[in-house]
């Protein structure tokens with residue numbers, strides 16, 4: 347009886363092709379992928395062995411050489427098959443994200459007992475011949491207990507599949523179906539081959555079923571982010587869901603690069619990604635050295651997540667090392683001013699937080715909610731902070747504030763060196779919530795922008811400031827105008843000029859009593875529409891001021907082209923005047939601005955020293971706590987009456 351070899355022969359190139367795809371698609375990282383590679387490799391070994399064995403036994407009796415070949419490769423075949431079936435079993439643990447259940451050596455030992463017994467049969471087979479015999483006269487012959495070899499394989503494959511079905515909620519339906527099909531197909535092949543040994547179907551059916559896995563289960567585009575050599579953000583979300591479902595205690599480390607957007611704009615996407623890839627590589631090395639079980643995920647452009655399975659692994663210590671490495675001079679191809687600034691938050695899941703959306707949100711927002719000069723925070727501390735509470739209830743706070751008209755305008759006086767008195771003021775919005783108290787506009791304005799409720803707030807600001815101007819005689823108070831902050835969304839509104847015109851008429855306020863504050867990012871983001879609005883409003887007589895100069899990447903050329911007379915230097919520039927570098931930067935900034943004919947307001951001035959320095963540099967106006975905090979309208983008017991009349 348001759349066996350039909352074609353099927354097995356066919357399976358060999360299929361296995362090889364699958365292996366090639368695995369490497370070409372970079373599916374080599376992570377435990378699941380590694381199991382898969384081992385699985386394919388062993389199956390390929392089994393297929394090749396089977397073919398060689400069958401070929402050796404084609405003509406009987408066997409020559410000595412053929413006898414050796416047949417014996418060696420029949421063992422290769424049985425061994426490859428037995429191990430690969432066991433790997434399939436572990437592969438299922440890995441792909442369902444429940445590997446931790448077999449992490450303990452004792453558990454793994456127990457799971458391997460059937461495999462060990464199985465192996466015992468093979469090892470003793472040369473003496474007992476119960477599984478098979480290879481002799482010169484008869485070639486390969488099955489033994490009386492050949493069924494045992496099949497039974498053990500069945501045991502693992504069946505257990506793996508039952509386990510898979512128990513964990514079905516961890517995977518998509520498509521993946522479950524493919525993995526069950528993998529089982530059904532390879533079992534069908536094995537059963538046919540058991541009863542009809544002349545058909546070598548087993549390995550071809552396994553090969554076909556692996557194609558299913560490649561197509562539907564291990565999809566690198568879902569999992570890995572080739573641009574930086576890490577896993578992808580969607581893989582992070584999936585992994586997080588699994589962790590929450592299994593309630594397996596895990597550490598989730600969020601790293602946020604707070605200057606990512608600026609840096610990317612500055613370096614360009616390609617160089618930026620190469621830089622991130624380099625950082626990810628460093629994190630990889632560092633955590634490896636420290637013996638963590640971890641995976642790294644990247645969310646473009648500002649976040650890296652590390653999921654660490656060891657619950658006692660000292661993340662803080664590792665982060666400290668990371669910063670040390672990171673702040674070393676001479677980073678590859680990157681100067682110190684072109685570095686990302688990372689902030690780190692550690693969450694122990696599910697102890698600290700057990701809600702998926704909450705963990706995702708923390709990853710995106712923690713950096714804004716942690717104390718300004720800290721770089722590392724643990725979730726419990728973050729959650730206890732007031733900013734965190736406020737931000738996590740922002741929807742509710744904003745809705746209530748808008749419905750119940752809880753906003754109020756405050757005014758912060760602005761001093762002119764030249765005239766020796768207060769000549770204008772910035773209108774700043776305030777929100778007092780009955781539950782959370784004072785809510786900073788630095789928190790709720792960006793939130794309102796994101797949630798799309800900034801326009802009604804902006805409308806309130808415009809109306810309230812117009813009312814203030816109409817009720818108070820600015821001239822008599824010594825003021826030229828009031829400064830109003832405009833948000834991006836307001837600048838984008840085509841009806842902004844009409845809105846202002848109507849308000850002006852309603853309250854009898856002329857445009858020269860208002861100075862509109864825009865920021866560089868505002869201007870950068872919108873370009874054309876803003877150009878038109880700027881032109882129209884300038885034509886109507888409104889003036890503009892550029893706010894927050896010195897944050898982000900300021901571009902003198904762009905500033906010089908903007909139709910505005912005044913530039914406001916950000917508080918961060920003033921704060922930096924404490925250092926020699928900072929002083930130099932301020933001095934040069936003031937000089938350059940003067941050279942292109944801009945007037946300057948310094949914001950956030952708190953000390954007499956800074957005030958004097960700024961005066962000597964030639965700065966025109968000062969706004970800051972040194973003179974006054976923002977005041978409620980009534981107090982502000984009192985303040986002016988007291989200080990401007992003297």
Ligand code: C2E
Pocket residue numbers: 758773774775786787788791804807831832833893894917949950951952969970971972976
């Ligand atoms: P901004 O426009 O740059 O406002 C200046 C901020 O610096 C204000 O914070 C002000 O209170 C603060 N400040 C001024 N002098 C000092 C000082 O000497 N020391 C310190 N520590 N801070 C000082 P505030 O009122 O919390 O506003 C934060 C941001 O919220 C504003 O930054 C602005 O971007 C936004 N914002 C405030 N009111 C409005 C508004 O009516 N509309 C819009 N669209 N945004 C607003």
Ligand code: MG
Pocket residue numbers: 772831863893
């Ligand atoms: Mg402002």
Ligand code: MG
Pocket residue numbers: 893894914916917949
């Ligand atoms: Mg500002």
